[in-house]
Amino acid sequence: MGYKLTILGCHSATPRVNAHPTAQYLEINSRHFLIDCGEGTQRQMRLNKVGFSKINTIFISHLHGDHFFGLIGLISTFGILNREKELHIYGPKGIKEVINIQLKHSKSYVKYKIIFHELNSTESELIFEDEKVKVYTIPLNHRVYTNGFLFKEKEKSRKINISAVKKFKEIDICDYNNLKAGKDFKLDSGDVIENSELTYNPEKPLSYAYCSDTSYKPTIIEMIEGADLLYHESTFLTDKEDLASKTGHSTAKQAATIAKKANVKKLVLGHYSSRYKEVSLFKKEAQEVFKNVSLAETGRVFSSK
Amino acid sequence: MGYKLTILGCHSATPRVNAHPTAQYLEINSRHFLIDCGEGTQRQMRLNKVGFSKINTIFISHLHGDHFFGLIGLISTFGILNREKELHIYGPKGIKEVINIQLKHSKSYVKYKIIFHELNSTESELIFEDEKVKVYTIPLNHRVYTNGFLFKEKEKSRKINISAVKKFKEIDICDYNNLKAGKDFKLDSGDVIENSELTYNPEKPLSYAYCSDTSYKPTIIEMIEGADLLYHESTFLTDKEDLASKTGHSTAKQAATIAKKANVKKLVLGHYSSRYKEVSLFKKEAQEVFKNVSLAETGRVFSSK
Numbered sequence: 001m002g003y004k005l006t007i008l009g010c011h012s013a014t015p016r017v018n019a020h021p022t023a024q025y026l027e028i029n030s031r032h033f034l035i036d037c038g039e040g041t042q043r044q045m046r047l048n049k050v051g052f053s054k055i056n057t058i059f060i061s062h063l064h065g066d067h068f069f070g071l072i073g074l075i076s077t078f079g080i081l082n083r084e085k086e087l088h089i090y091g092p093k094g095i096k097e098v099i100n101i102q103l104k105h106s107k108s109y110v111k112y113k114i115i116f117h118e119l120n121s122t123e124s125e126l127i128f129e130d131e132k133v134k135v136y137t138i139p140l141n142h143r144v145y146t147n148g149f150l151f152k153e154k155e156k157s158r159k160i161n162i163s164a165v166k167k168f169k170e171i172d173i174c175d176y177n178n179l180k181a182g183k184d185f186k187l188d189s190g191d192v193i194e195n196s197e198l199t200y201n202p203e204k205p206l207s208y209a210y211c212s213d214t215s216y217k218p219t220i221i222e223m224i225e226g227a228d229l230l231y232h233e234s235t236f237l238t239d240k241e242d243l244a245s246k247t248g249h250s251t252a253k254q255a256a257t258i259a260k261k262a263n264v265k266k267l268v269l270g271h272y273s274s275r276y277k278e279v280s281l282f283k284k285e286a287q288e289v290f291k292n293v294s295l296a297e298t299g300r301v302f303s304s305k
Numbered sequence: 306m307g308y309k310l311t312i313l314g315c316h317s318a319t320p321r322v323n324a325h326p327t328a329q330y331l332e333i334n335s336r337h338f339l340i341d342c343g344e345g346t347q348r349q350m351r352l353n354k355v356g357f358s359k360i361n362t363i364f365i366s367h368l369h370g371d372h373f374f375g376l377i378g379l380i381s382t383f384g385i386l387n388r389e390k391e392l393h394i395y396g397p398k399g400i401k402e403v404i405n406i407q408l409k410h411s412k413s414y415v416k417y418k419i420i421f422h423e424l425n426s427t428e429s430e431l432i433f434e435d436e437k438v439k440v441y442t443i444p445l446n447h448r449v450y451t452n453g454f455l456f457k458e459k460e461k462s463r464k465i466n467i468s469a470v471k472k473f474k475e476i477d478i479c480d481y482n483n484l485k486a487g488k489d490f491k492l493d494s495g496d497v498i499e500n501s502e503l504t505y506n507p508e509k510p511l512s513y514a515y516c517s518d519t520s521y522k523p524t525i526i527e528m529i530e531g532a533d534l535l536y537h538e539s540t541f542l543t544d545k546e547d548l549a550s551k552t553g554h555s556t557a558k559q560a561a562t563i564a565k566k567a568n569v570k571k572l573v574l575g576h577y578s579s580r581y582k583e584v585s586l587f588k589k590e591a592q593e594v595f596k597n598v599s600l601a602e603t604g605r606v607f608s609s610k
Contacts, residue, residue, distance in 0.1 A: 014382040017351050039378040040345050043320050063410045065381040073344040076370040077319040094410035101406050105368045105399035107449050144412050 002304035003028040003151075003206050005229065008044040010270035010296035012213075012235050013066055015039050020298050021066035022212060022271060024231070025050045029132040029153040034058045034074075035210055041070035042077055048299055052081060057128065059135070060091030061212055062146035063098070071095075072102045079110030086113045090127055090135075092145045093118040119147060124223060138223055140214035142248040148212065150224060153205035158182055164198050171198070206304055209264070212271050215245055216254040221262045229302060230264040233271035234282050240273075252282040256289035270296030307609035308333040308456075308513050308534065313349040315575035315601035317518075317540050317554075318371055320344050325603050326371035327517060327576060329536070330355045334437040334458040339363045339379075340515055346375035347382055353604055357386060362433065364440070365396030366517055367451035368403070376400075377407045384415030391418045395432055395440075397450045398423040424452060429528055443528055445519035447553040453517065455528060458510035463487055469503050476503070511609055514569070517576050520550055521559040526567045534607060535569040538576035539587050545578075557587040561594035575601030 004027040009020030021038025025045070032054040034041075045052065060068050068091070078087065089095060096116040103109055117127060119137060128135035131154065138148035157180035165171050165179070170188055179185065185193045209224040212233040224230060235249035244251050250258075252269055259267035267290055269282050276282070279295055286293045294302065309332040314325030326343025330350070337359040339346075350357065365373050373396070383392065394400065401421040408414055422432060424442060433440035436459065443453030462485035470476050470484070475493055484490065490498045514529040517538040529535060540554035549556050555563075557574055564572035572595055574587050581587070584600055591598045599607065 013385050015345075015348050015378065017348060039375065040320075040348060043322060043345060046322050063412075065378055065407075065411055065413065069378045069381070069407075070344065073320065073370055073374045076374070080318050092410075098407055098410055102370075102374075102403055105397075105403055106370055107368075108370065 001029060001203070003153075003208055003229065003302075004304070005208065005231075005268075005302045006048055006050065007270070007296045007298055007300045007302075008041055008048060008050070009038050009298055010272070011066075012271045012273055014274075015066075016274070018298075019274065020044055021069070022061075023070065024210065026151060026208060026210075028151050028206070028208060031130070031133045032056070033135075033151070035149060036061055036067040036212070037069075037071040037074060038066045039069040039073075042074045044298065045074075052078065053083070053085075055087075056085060057088045058090070059149050059210075060089065060095060061140075061148060061210070062142060062144050063092050063094055064142075064144060064213070067213075068095070068098075072099055075099060075103075075110060075114065076106070076108060078112065079108060083110070083112045086115055088115045088117060088128075090117045090119060092147075093120045120145065124150075136223070138209065138211060138220050140211060140220070141217045142213045142215070146213060146248075148214070148220070149210045150207060150227070151210070152207040155205055156202035158195070158199035158202050161197075161199055168193065211258075213249055215248045216250050216258070218258070218261065221258060224258075224262045224264065227262065227264045228304060229266050229268065230259050230262065231268045231270060231296065232258055234269040234286065235271050235273045237276065237281055237285050240275075252285040253289055256286035256293065259286075259293075260290040266292045266294065266302070268294050268296050268302060306334060306461075306508070308458075308511055308607075309609070310513065310534065310536075310573075310607040311353055311355065312575070312601045312603055312605045312607075313346055313353060313355070314343050314603055315577070316371075317576045317578055319579075320371075321579070323603075324579065325349055326374070327366075328375065329515065331456060331513060333456050333511070333513060336435070336438045337361070338440075338456070340454060341366055341372040341517070342374075342376040342379060343371045344374040344378075347379045349603065350379075357383065358388070358390075360392075361390060362393045363395070364454050364515075365394065365400060366445075366453060366515070367447060367449050368397050368399055369447075369449060369518070372517075373400070373403075377404055380404060380408075380415065380419065381411070381413060383417065384413060388415070388417045391420055393420050393422060393433075395422045395424060397452075398425045425450065429455075441528070443514065443516060443525050445516060445525070446522045447518045447520070451518060453519070453525070454515045455512060455532070456515070457512040460510055461507035463500065463504035463507050466502075466504055473498065516563075518554055520553045521555050521563070523563070523566065526563060529563075529567045529569065532567065532569045533609060534571050534573065535564050535567065536573045536575060536601065537563055539574040539591065540576050540578045542581065542586055542590050545580075557590040558594055561591035561598065564591075564598075565595040571597045571599065571607070573599050573601050573607060
């Protein structure tokens with residue numbers, strides 16, 4: 001339960017020896033997602049012990065190379081590993097053509113089914129939902145059509161207060177599901193025991209907001225309000241605020257401003273431009289606005305536990 | 306002068322932590338070529354100090370992912386590095402569509418010109434020639450249309466025998482080009498000095514044959530006869546000869562048989578299947594047929610010097 005985010009790459013533009021383009025592996029409420037997939041992601045998955053078979057759903061924020069050039073290789077590797085399970089890919093319109101044209105020319109039609117969910121709305125949408133998790137798009141401002149993604153645990157069931165329940169011989173283990181769902185219990189005498197006497201409040205559902213790449217966009221604040229973890233790109237520092245705006249990116253200070261205004265619990269920065277030799281400068285700048293800041297590093301894990 | 310081959314990747318199928326898919330950097334007679342470009346090639350180029358600006362010509366053998374999934378990333382990186390020089394790409398028909406569709410969707414049209422030379426002949430062709438080097442295709446047998454490439458230094462000019470030349474005061478430094486071209490020299494007296502008295506024979510032109518991926522194909526022997534260096538894939542050992550044949554690959558023994566029959570100077574093996582934990586077995590098997598065998602390893606250099 002809770003979340004565990006593994007950074008598989010967090011640098012911008014070109015892959016370098018120790019600077020890997022964006023990819024993240026998110027485990028949230030027992031679900032497993034890959035977010036973006038720059039070149040070399042599958043190697044980083046192996047290095048960071050991410051099980052290939054765990055990935056059934058991939059979210060691609062936008063079609064700039066540093067966010068998706070590793071996707072075709074991963075799809076191909078799934079095929080070589082004899083994958084049979086369906087793979088769902090959420091990404092901008094065009095992603096299906098990009099992948100299918102490569103599969104066609106390499107004559108390596110994979111045996112498993114790939115289901116593309118092409119996105120083109122500029123409004124936030126609920127794009128994924130199962131019994132554990134909901135995922136919404138966070139429309140961003142970049143040079144090409146780009147979405148961030150908000151991952152939300154669904155409301156959890158109440159927890160049984162065992163010592164309270166044991167006081168009533170009529171309450172059987174078969175009744176627990178009703179109690180977890182919040183129902184009161186009627187004793188044989190006809191008396192009703194209120195649910196709150198028999199259960200504890202459930203854990204608060206957690207949420208993770210992933211925002212890359214984007215210029216400063218305050219309209220996302222409402223969407224990500226109170227998120228437990230926010231990844232927000234910070235390609236530049238304030239010294240390059242104009243360049244950030246021009247290229248559709250953010251400064252560390254702008255990322256921190258979003259974090260503060262959205263009242264998130266924790267901010268993770270990444271997508272650093274290679275012009276900065278010292279990434280600690282990003283943290284320093286952000287902390288002038290918002291205290292709980294961490295730097296994404298390849299291999300680093302952020303966990304709710 | 307001569308050749309220097311740097312292995313940037315030599316493993317088959319999927320990229321793994323320490324097993325990189327096929328790519329080679331060849332310097333031959335002052336020319337610089339990239340051969341195949343699996344995922345992660347640009348990172349291997351950086352690790353092995355291959356200058357990005359040296360690459361003006363790329364040869365892609367076939368459109369299986371482990372031979373070209375790194376190409377779009379490299380092209381994109383050239384753009385980010387503000388490349389202005391033309392880039393020539395030789396590869397199977399389809400490669401232009403694969404690359405252009407990705408550039409289109411990422412809206413990252415590069416500023417330099419990419420010239421695609423799409424190949425579809427099943428006969429050997431001269432596909433590249435300048436004043437230093439010729440490159441021929443070596444049609445191979447694989448599951449998709451595949452070429453190897455034969456790189457040949459052009460005939461070199463004769464070398465001036467300085468001590469012999471100095472005996473004749475009429476011979477000026479301006480005459481050296483004629484002497485290098487093999488011309489005799491006429492003295493003021495009318496006597497003719499034969500070129501062979503004034504020059505040494507030039508160095509023998511060197512050649513490198515790259516053959517990956519292919520099943521055993523003896524018809525290539527005539528083409529690569531006497532090559533100074535042969536890279537021939539050996540995905541399998543003889544224990545999997547049937548599988549090799551079925552999948553369009555070769556065994557180490559078959560690669561060595563080609564090397565022996567073609568009378569090459571040296572054989573380099575690669576494209577090892579991950580099923581073999583010990584690559585030394587490939588060398589051992591090949592040496593039962595042909596002695597001068599080396600194993601490709603990422604970062605290993607094979608040089609004529």
